[in-house]
Structure formats: C-alpha cells, structure tokens
Amino acid sequence: MKKTEIEQIRKELNEERDILLEEVKRVKERGEDYLNYSGGDEIDKALGNTQREMLFYLNDQDRVRLDSIEDALHKIDSGHYGVCESCRKKIQTERLKAIPWARFCINCKPVREKNL
Structure with missing residues (x-):
C-alpha cells in the first residue's frame, strides 16, 4: 500500500x-x-x-x-x-479499505472462521 x-x-x-x-x-x-x-x-x-x-x-x-x-x-x-496473520502474505488493498482492521486475507478468513 x-x-x-x-x-x-x-x-x-x-x-x-x-x-x-x-x-x-x-x-x-x-x-x-x-x-x-x-x-x-x-x-x-x-x-x-x-x-x-x-x-x-x-x-x-x-x-x-x-x-x-x-x-x-x-x-x-x-x-x-496489511500482513495476513495466517499466511503472512499481503492483505488485498480493497479489503483493507473496506475493513481497515482486517487481520486475514480473503483466502485465509474462511479457513480461520471454520476452525473457530
């Protein structure tokens, strides 16, 4: 970013x-x-x-x-x-603009939610 x-x-x-x-x-x-x-x-x-x-x-x-x-x-x-807490890759800029406190990239978020 x-x-x-x-x-x-x-x-x-x-x-x-x-x-x-x-x-x-x-x-x-x-x-x-x-x-x-x-x-x-x-x-x-x-x-x-x-x-x-x-x-x-x-x-x-x-x-x-x-x-x-x-x-x-x-x-x-x-x-x-802007770094995903799961995969350590950059979180998409569009995602951060929509949810500035996002901790996970769009790919890791569903996996993390499923494991909770």
Whole structure:
C-alpha cells in the first residue's frame, strides 16, 4: 500500500476508535443507571434486566472492535499493517479499505472462521 493510503486508513481508524470510545462510555453510563434502578413492578424489572444484558452485550462487541482497531493502529506504527496473520502474505488493498482492521486475507478468513 502507498503511504498516503495507510495514512488515510490511520485517520479512519482513529475516528472509528473515538466513536467507539464514546459509545462504550455512553453504554457504560446507561448500564450503571439500570443497575441503580430499583423501582417498578416485576415486568419492569424483567425488561430492565433484558435491556441491561443487551447493553452489556453491545458493549462487549464494541470492545472487540476497539481491540481490533487498536491492533491495526499498532501494526501501522510497527510497519506490519496489511500482513495476513495466517499466511503472512499481503492483505488485498480493497479489503483493507473496506475493513481497515482486517487481520486475514480473503483466502485465509474462511479457513480461520471454520476452525473457530
């Protein structure tokens, strides 16, 4: 990849990271509100528990993506960005532009998913 392309991806990753950090913060605050809620009847409490579980699940998804973004930024800094973690070949530029935190090339991704 060209240096300008990598810098553009770095910018996009930083922007996505900032958005996710704000989302994680917001979800955490909402989760704390649910934990502190003690009113309502049994139905309200059941709905509150379901909503709380969904918030924490979404928060976990955000954290996984945040970790992937941080990993991609570290790879850019260390000069290893765009290398497939499985076959060690270059990940296709189009794939990295679509999914900047991609860890595997298009050929290795299905194999890795099948083994999980």
